[in-house]
Amino acid sequence: MDLRAFRNIVYLNLLLGCWLNSNSFASGINPYSPVVPNEVKFANVTFQLNDVTKYLVINEMKDIQSNRQVLLNTLEKATLFFPIVEPILREQGVPDDFKFLVNYHKYQSSVEKNGISEAGVFWCLDRQKAEEVDLLMNAQIDERKHLIRATHGAALCLKRNNILYNNWGATLYSLIAHKKIVNQLEINRKWANTSGTNNEYIALDSPAYMALLQFLAYKLVIEEEFPAFKSQAPKIVYEYPYSKGKSLNRISAELKVDLAVLNEYNPWLLVKNVPDTECQVLVVIPANRFNEIRVLSELSKKSGVPTKELGFPLLKRETGQAGNKGKGGIFYQINNLAGIQAEMCDNAVTLAYKADIPIKKFVEYNDIKENDLLQIGQVYYLESKSARASVPFHVVRNGETLWSISQTYGVKLENLLKNNRFETVQRLQRGRIIWLQSVRPKNKPVEYINMPDELEAIDEMVRAESDPELNEDLFNNTPMKVDTIVLVDKEKTAIKESTSVKATGNEVVLATKEKELNSSPLTQEIRKEETKNLNLPKSVDSNNTSSPVLKKDETESKTTPSIAPQSTNTLKDKxxxxxxxxxxxxxxxxxxxxxxxxxxxxxxxxxxxxxxxxxxxxxxxxxxxxxx
Missing domain, CATH: 3.10.350.10 (LysM domain)
Structure with a gap:
């Protein structure tokens, strides 16, 4: 045979193969033909299939494979969720095979009918099962839709059901089918482990077990495809620890992540701002951004948390070219000193360069080290801070440090240490009074003021958002009973008789002389139940005998948060x-x-x-x- 004849034979074979292949597709033959064994393992249970149930499993596998894009999305989420779910199941003593349920959505509501579980719900948890394991479902959050909280709840539910049924197969069925179905099919009696062995055999011999058959088909497909699946951009789930009080919009901006992705993976949040709950916002990010996100997370720690207005620091932005050395930067006057605002990726070196001052001077002015992380948006000093503040005292709030207080008031850190008799920088307790102008006398003990928790403000904000009527109640003038606590001279405090005044909520107003604490007006609002153990600064001028105790009329007028009169005319200008x-x-x-x-x-x-x-x-x- 010569070369020309050989080439012709090869060419004809190729044409014949293409023709046969096209005919097979034209006749509707599915190239995917799954192989299903007669026995399928799950945990320590072996499900035995007959011809009918095996046929149903094969058809279900074909249906799953027919929509390739949906399958790829499922595999993508499996790569995200399995690393989160596996340790929780292992810790609770639940077999690893149950992890395939985390993102499974089919649910059997009756013997004849199968359906889809509620959108966004993990682990096929209906409301009854969720309530049994104390998952929260209210107007603010739905913990069934939070990956981590739902997984903890599902693990507890599975453990309880296994104690009830003494069989992991029945436990599996109890989660993906309604309770009445399990009772109707007498699962507890039929599948009870009477052998006492670790290996259990369960016969699936009827289409009535459709929920189990569909799940086994789903599990077989994922197990087959998962080892070969490789995500184009590997991603991880990061639990953002500073969610409380913030909206997804704010978190998206702070962490530089897509808002649509945040919304997709946080359907549990039903209001704008995250309330005080164990649920944290889940951020799905590329694996190579993990270190960056951790840094941004720490920088955003306190932003967005509602706090009382201090009036400090005093900030005034420099307009035009004032302070600008032609090297970029946003310049401010902070407490009447030159300052510069830290932007993304800034550090001590870049800010010193923009301000055209030595790095040594910059770190000295701000009481920091050269390699310290800077807070985005924080204004840093370009001049030496003062030895004393313009107000005498400061009351410590949640998360504050001596350094943050020194930056707020423009006081050198060494002076704060000296004034408060600290040998080294140490952690501060909320409510402690910090001396800003003079040294605390040796014979004067450390003093504290009971302050309201900032998380109450978060809850109030979330409640106001979910209940429009509550927003109006914050500004009503309904008289209520409060306690007025007034400072008296020297080392005594007195509690004036309860008087009916108008207030904005269940609060006690601490009326002090105007020059006492953080800023004017120098009042502290505290919870009513905290007034028993109140320790106040004893620094009222003893020579002033007319000011220590307020008259009833004065108390009412000073503690009434009346709203300024509203204009009847619409103003065109501010x-x-x-x-x-x-x-x-x-x-x-x-x-x-x-x-x-x-x-x-x-x-x-x-x-x-x-x-x-x-x-x-x-x-x-x-x-x-x-x-x-």
Whole structure:
């Protein structure tokens, strides 16, 4: 045979093969033909199939394989969820095979009918099963849709059911089928482990077990495909630890992640801001961004948490080229000193370069080390801080440190240590009074003030969002009973008789002399139940005999958070001249402190002119700013 004849034979064979292949597809022959064994292992159970149930499993496997994109998405989520789920199951003593249930959504509601579980729910948990393991389901969150909380709940449910049925096969069926189905099919009687051995055999000889047959088909497909599956961009699930009080929009901006991805993996959150709960926001990120996300997470630790307005630091942005050395940077006046704001990727070296000062000076001014991580958005000093603050005391809040207090008031850290008789920097307890201007006398003990938990503000914010009527209640003037605690001279404190005043909530107002604590007005709001063990600073001037105790009328007028009168006319501009006063209409994102800075007036003057006893201002309210 010559070369030409050989080539012709090969060519004809290729044509014949292509023709046969095209005919097979045209005739509807499915190239995927799964092989299903007569026995399928699950945990320590062996499910035995007959011809009918085996046929049903094969058809289900073909259905799963027919939609390739859905299968790939399922495998993608398996690579994400299995590393989270496996340790929890192992810790609870649940067999590893149950991990295939985490993202399984088919559910048998009756003997004749199979359906799909509620969208976003993990582990096929219906409301009854979730309530049995104390998963929260309310207007704010649904823990069945939180991967980690749902997994802990499902593991507990599986352990309990295994004690009841003494059989992991029956336990599996109890999770993917309604309770009445399990009872109707007498699973507990038929599948009870009477042999006492570790190996159990269960015959699946009827289509009535359709929920189990569908799950076994799903498990066989995932087990077959998973080893060969490789994600294009490996991803991990990061549990963001500083979620409370923040919205997904804010977290998306802080961590530089896609908001759509956050929404996809956090369907458990039913309100805008994360309430005080054990659930943390889950962030799905590329594996190579893990270290970056951890850094951004720490930098965003305190942002977004509602706190009381201090009035410090005093910030004024430099406009134009003031302070700019032509090297970039955002410059401020902070507490009347030069400052620069840290941006993404900034460190001590880059900020010193932008400010055109030596690195040694920059770290000295800010009491930091050259390799310390800088907080994004924080304004750092470009001049030496002062030896004393403009107010005498500060009350420590959650998460505050001596360094953060020194930055807030522009006081050198060494002076804070000296004033408060600290030998080294140490952790501060919430409510401790920090001396900012002078050294605490040796014979004066360390003092504390009971302060409300910041998480109460988060809960109030979330409740107001989910209940519109609550938002209105915050501003009503319904008289209520509160306790007024007044400082007296020297080392004594006195509790004045309870008096009926108007207040914004269940709070006790601590009225002190105006020069005492953080900023003006110098009042502290504390929970009513915490007034028994109150320890207050004893620093009221003893020579002033007229100020220690407030009269009843004065107490009512100073503690009534009356809202400024609302204008009946719609103002076109933010500010208006009317009569002898300059007015401002409160807009979204306005705060009393921001308004005072914008118009160069003090918080005291704003509160006095508008009869305010707190920093809460409502959108649309018209405030008096100053006299013309």
């Amino acid at each position: 500010t208006t001249e009317q009569g002898n006063f300059f007015y401002h209409t409160v807009r979204k994102d306005d705060t009393l402190f921001r308004i005072s800075v914008n118009y160069n007036v003090t918080l005291d003057d704003l509160r006095r002119l508008n009869n305010l006893s707190s920093n809460i201002v409502k959108i649309g309210v018209v405030l008096k700013i100053k006299q013309l």
